[in-house]
Amino acid sequence: MTKDAAFDTVIVGAGVAGALIAKHLTDAGLTVLVLEAGPGTSRGLDDYTRHLERFHAASAKSPESPWPPAVGAPQPDTTALRDNDGYFVQRGPNPYGSSYTRLWGGSTLHWLGVSLRMLPEDFRMRSRHGVGRDWPLDYTALAPYYGRAEREIGVSADVADQSYLGVTFPEGYDYPMRRVPPSYADRVLAAAVDGMPVTLGDEEIAIRVRSYPAARNSIPRDGYRPAGAVDIRTDDGPSVPPRQGERCQGNTSCTPICPVQAKYHAGKTLAQADRRFLTVRVQAVASRILVDPASGAVRGIEYKRYDDPATAAHTTRIATGRTYILAAHAVENAKLMLASGLEGPRGQVGRTLMDHPALYAWGLAPLDIGAYRGPQSTSGIEDLRGGAFRARHAAFRFDVGNDGWRASTGAPDTAVSDAVMARNLFGPALRAQLGATLPRHVRLSLAVEQLPDPDNRVSIDPACLDPLGNPRPVIDYRIDDYTLAGMAAASDVARAVFRRAGVTDCTDPSKGSWFPSVFYRGREFRYHGMGHFAGTHAMGADPAGSVIDADQRAWEHRNLFLVGSGSFPTMGTSNPTLTLAALALRTADRLVEELAR
């Protein structure tokens, strides 16, 4: 087996967590090797455009549609969920409904860009609400890193909107770019709903429609330079200098692909790294962590390198360094540990898998609200993310959609086909009917918190391998009563919001896209995943209840770090990426201190 030259640090995964650490270590003059499982076809503008064209021409415009996997680096696909015939081996009882992308740039290639901070109470679920577990860090410790992460990934928001439920900002702080203008639809809904009281248990909470922080370029503050489209044309040659980032053009396709790269993806960070110290090896799938049995120290990472994304032919090599970082995504990190026989203290690796199972509510506004324009969403309802009710049931947040019923029913295509095929409309009557209804389509996404449950887990099975012979993730997943009760409360609030705004509720899962069902007290909910995998290598104050410490260092392997949302002990209701970026920057600081010594 061939050994690569030793590096200061070997990072597995060119996603946002790996990219941020690579950038900070190379900035400090440390040498970094990044092993990336997928192809590098999002590096050059021409290749990126081919991904865009693939999306345009796709029949099912799923989140995965622009990003086909290589044979050697398969990935989950939400369209495979119904028949359970995808990359995941789903053992239920509930299907895990999320996906990720294995490509240079990772899952931020197709994320939506919502960049909320966690609430202070989210870090202390056990002490505050008697459920879940506490983090070994609190909001105050993470706050400076949140600020740095907001600059690194380029978040647009106004502090004036974002101070709620205990979230605070230092005096004089504001986001690097002004808030993305809320949509017309947001303002119409806000006018109807703001101040509306909602009762949860014995609490009455006033809700409002609020602009959320988004990793999409808008108008910079104070000389901030937004990052633009990436165009790296060769592996080692000079990259085309990154351009000043364009503002969001309103392409309404952040998920699955931003045509102008106004939305952040991890490639932007990689493009900014000091290339004198950075080696990125694509089509290199880490397959085993080699550990010294006596000390527990990692001695190398075995990986399988393929030349042709269309075949499984590969060679096996070993990469070595002083420190190692797994940044391969919550599921792949756990899988890689388990495939190496590393189960963590008390066998905790892969356990407490979480997501934000989410419901759709959709309706018809009384007036034209200009649907199907702008970023897929620009505002949310955030006031029910925190409160004393969390001792009894899950918290939740709403996204207010700008893209009509696309996600919930497949409109406008399905609306056209219904009008033409089922209702026999044609000519001016058809055009008028669509013109009178499509612009009134309203959609809410109701994302519900989930607690850590050791039985929800990623494991491996020697009988279930991918074409390179690496294990496929086996998923056990159950949505418990805490989350189900949160779903019930969330749907009641959505109904009340629609009633208040005069929106005709059209939520009818039997007429929507197919999603798995769960049942609670005689009610059926159809949920989908949010792509928010978490908890598979949770951090904690001691090895009894965790795999890594607050610096994301493995308790049992002192030169190994596991980064990403797999590190979260609980996940609250915020989309995970900003928090995992803040944690990655904190770990990068620790590494620079240690390695530069």
Added chain:
Amino acid sequence: MTGPADTSRLDGFVGLSALLTGFAPVQLLGTGMAAAYLAVLDAVLPEDIVGDLMSAYRQLPRGPERERAAEAEILGDPRLGPVARNLIVLWYCGAWTQLPAAWRAAFGASPLDTSRVVSAAAYQAGLQWLAAGAHAAGANPQGYGAWAIGPKSAGSSGLERGGA
């Protein structure tokens, strides 16, 4: 090469399409997709069906009873109706829909008759987006902050587009 016969065939096709979609010929031609869509019909359907569809269209009366007649003679026809409805969806969504099983059994199945987006350009040109006052997701964006402006029907009020 496009000869005069092809041109008049295309004109007929655009006329039929305008009748079926409710968009004017100039808007349909403006999408740049007319010739490509006629080629889809030609490729997927037996030739006599395309010809019959066009001649049924040419024989429609002018004047107020035209639409009623189109409904009876084209959309209500068991052989032409499903094809006409597919053509409407093609214009609105840029996608061909596999013809119903009964139709395929009665009038001929083609291996090219599969549900699919015809091309990236067809997706972008879908009339559904125009009907909605919107733009194809992932293409033809309206520009920074345009989403903050109310739709035509609402006028524009108190917008926040920022500095420039």
